[in-house]
Amino acid sequence: MGSNSLRSQDSLETKKIIYKDSVVSLNYGNRTDGVTVPYEERDSVFLELYKDVVFQSSKHWKKHVKEKQTIKYWKDEVKLFFDKTVDKTVKKELLKFALDLSDKVDSLKIREVNSKNDANYFIYSLNSEKDYKYEQRIKGKDGVGYYINWDGKQQFYKCMLELNPQILFNKERLIFDAKKDFFSSLGFFHKTVILSCDSFLAECNSSIIELSKIDLEILRYHYSYGICKGTDLKTFEDQHERAKEILNTTNHTMLFLHKD
Known part of the structure; x- marks a missing residue:
């Protein structure tokens, strides 16, 4: 269950970034190898929340705890x-x-x-x-x-x-x-102190009986193909940093090629 390592040159000229289980394409080339989906851009507030729910990334979590977390999901029905x-x-x-x-x-x-x-x-x-x-x-x-x-x-x-x-x-x-x-x-998903008590994912107890909008938004994002699956926190952050850099520098959207 190790992290997916970057195996391409660190350059904007690179046409593909290849990870252990998926390929992130930087151009609109051959799509016959799998399903190609554009990177899903989100604001920093949402990403910090998502990272705490999935990776336990906030300050009160110890470093070794954060490093062990990965994006896990149901691939099959x-x-x-x-x-x-x-x-x-x-x-x-x-x-x-x-x-x-x-x-x-x-x-x-x-x-x-x-x-x-x-x-x-x-x-x-x-x-x-x-x-x-x-x-x-x-x-x-x-x-x-x-x-x-x-x-x-x-x-x-x-x-x-x-x-x-x-x-x-x-x-x-x-x-x-x-x-x-x-x-x-x-x-x-892990409970977080970032959310108020009206969330299913809040660390505090509540008497709510309905799923909140932010809970549903997190779940939808988690199952979006606009992010790579199975990655650790560092890889996740590196992908977002590179995707934003590409968008700002070249006005192109990074693509994720899902091979599974």
Whole structure:
């Protein structure tokens, strides 16, 4: 899971910047190798927020923590399976929330499947001491928790979401916290002090029940093809710096060629 290293000459004359898993093109040349998408420019305020949510980049995070973080995402379709232990109302609300996100975010596809064997996202509930805990690594001390797996390309391939109404008695709060954890699991997002309490990604607690506009904006950007996937913080910042330099110097937009 190492960072993607730059393998081209550091020059504006370079026609392509080649990374480990993707190619960033600086011209409008041959596009037959994959899907070519223009760099998505964003303002510095949004980028600082995004970097803290994904890379834990703000000052209160230690350097070694920042360096380990990468952009992780669901490349394949997210296939949800709800165990029979999940309350019907909880399932209905969480599934509605998930499908709504799928409709609103390009490149993020979510659907329910009828068999656990067909699923890559398993949701279960611990209603009593007799119910089986499918993932021992989930702490779930607050009543909701998840454990997620990703491969060397930083692509998720399996997730377990655990609900525990024995700890979280209030069903509305259980649904809300389940939505928050589900949302976080779509990008392995971290809580941030930069956002106010009306955000799913805020570090502070709140009683909100709806996804905020900034939450949706972050998710859409995360699944945009206008950024390279799987990169670390330094690579991400270098890409933006170079893209802005190219735009200011040549009035051309840097392109990302996605080969997967």
